[in-house]
Amino acid sequence: MQVGKPSSGRSDFPPRVQAALSVLRTQHERVTRARQAVIEVLDGTEEHLAADEIVARAEASAPGVHRATVYRALSTLGELGLVTHTHVGGSATVYHLAVPEPTGPATSVPHAHLQCTNCQAVIDIPADALDSLIRRVDREVGFHVEPHHAALLGLCADCRRSSLPETGQKPQS
Numbered sequence: 047m048q049v050g051k052p053s054s055g056r057s058d059f060p061p062r063v064q065a066a067l068s069v070l071r072t073q074h075e076r077v078t079r080a081r082q083a084v085i086e087v088l089d090g091t092e093e094h095l096a097a098d099e100i101v102a103r104a105e106a107s108a109p110g111v112h113r114a115t116v117y118r119a120l121s122t123l124g125e126l127g128l129v130t131h132t133h134v135g136g137s138a139t140v141y142h143l144a145v146p147e148p149t150g151p152a153t154s155v156p157h158a159h160l161q162c163t164n165c166q167a168v169i170d171i172p173a174d175a176l177d178s179l180i181r182r183v184d185r186e187v188g189f190h191v192e193p194h195h196a197a198l199l200g201l202c203a204d205c206r207r208s209s210l211p212e213t214g215q216k217p218q219s
């Protein structure tokens with residue numbers, strides 16, 4: 047947690063935060079406390095956070111910044127292409143910082159999402175895992191699928207194991 051640490055210069059920020067802030071400056075967008083707090087929250091987590099959770103964490107690291115301002119910052123960062131969102135089960139939406147860092151955590155490189163309809167777990171898979179689907183649908187139907195925009199629904203390995211019938215094949219493990 048770098049809050050409260052004396053800020054001796056921009057170089058104190060983690061690489062992705064620095065990269066995101068410099069994109070803002072390049073686009074002549076202001077680096078506000080709310081925007082910076084949102085970027086820091088997203089850089090600092092591998093979780094799939096919904097807007098409410100992001101705002102709560104950003105508020106904690108930027109006290110005094112109004113909640114509505116943080117929500118607006120999140121939405122502006124999305125419009126600027128710095129934050130991506132993915133629709134998951136129900137009406138939930140989760141967010142990632144769209145600043146790739148090949149050496150960073152799994153969530154810092156572009157990826158697609160699976161969600162288990164039983165336990166709601168959100169699982170990351172490499173973006174290119176869906177390339178052949180995208181190409182085939184494009185070729186055969188002329189439709190451009192954007193599978194990264196929403197989680198693909200299904201049943202995770204754990205839930206499949208526990209839903210296997212008692213009789214018949216024994217689950218592995």
Ligand SMILES: [Zn+2]
Nearest residue numbers: 162165202205
């Ligand atoms: Zn599951």
Ligand SMILES: [Zn+2]
Nearest residue numbers: 094153159170
């Ligand atoms: Zn993810």
